[in-house]
Amino acid sequence: MFSFIQLQADTIANAASNVVIEKIAPNTEISVLEFILKGGFFLIPISILLFYTFYLIIERTLYINKASKIDHRLMLDVRDNLNSGNLELARSIAERSNTSSGNIIKEGILVIGRPIAEIESNMDRAADIEIGEMEKHLGQLGLIAGIAPTLGFIGTISGVIKIFYSISVTENISIGNISGGLYEKMISSGSGLLVGIIAYSAYHLLNGKIDNFALKIQKQILEFVNIIQRS
Known part of the structure; x- marks a missing residue:
């Protein structure tokens, strides 16, 4: 008899444990999209900024990589034609390169015959224009880096205000109510x-590419000036 009573007690205890576990650990899994959408209205402008950021990154990266390409063979071809006195062919070679460095060298060729300082100044101005285009x-991008976190912070603050307003109206200060809305x-x-x-x-990465190009183009300007002086 005692064993039978003990068996019934164990059965009831196990059943109660299962009920408690079911109540404590319900299935609360949600998809990533559902989780993100819980962020509220301010996720809309943040999402727009995200897509625009990716557009700017791709567009600027492709442009800068193409424009900042340094063809070391170009300077050799230009030098050979300058030494032989064929200015028109040297200008044509620089123009066909379709790069920023080619455009800068072309500007230098166009003013050959003028003082060296003027040639160098003309090439520096051309370099400034090319860098400005890059x-x-x-x-x-710098503006987005400041705006996006601010929008997110405003969204969180507005959510917290709503939570405390709801508490003041309903007087429900349960941890679940506060933490659920806050997260x-x-x-x-x-x-x-x-x-x-x-x-x-x-x-900063794209600006680093531009700074690297500016350093290389200054070396090419110096090399071009040296070629003119020797000629």
Whole structure:
């Protein structure tokens, strides 16, 4: 009899444990998209900034990589034609390269015969124009790097305000109510920071490419001037 009672007690205890476990650990799995959409209204402008950031990164990277290409053979061909006095062919070779360095060298060839200082100044101005073309729209990446995290922070603050307003109206201050609403609003901050980091990193990496090109083109300008002086 005692064994039978003990068996029934164990059965009831196991059943109660299963009920408690089911109540404590319900299935709360959600998809990544559902999780992101819980971030609220401010995720819309943040998402727009994200797509525009990727567009700027791809467009500027392709342009800068093409324009900043340095063809070392170009300077050799130009030098050979300058030494032989064939200025028109040297200009044509520089123009056909279709790169920033070719355009800068072409500007130098066009003013050959004038003082060296004027030739160098003309090439420097051409270099500034080419670098300015490369830097076009990069300022927008810097702006996005500051705006996106701010939008995310505003989204979180507005969510927190709504949570405390709801508490003041319903007087429901349960941990579940507060933490549930808060984690949803912090998605906005996390998204804004992510977009800001991407834009900030791309801004500095692309500027690094431009700085590297500026250094190389100054070396080419110096080499071109030396060729003119020797000629």
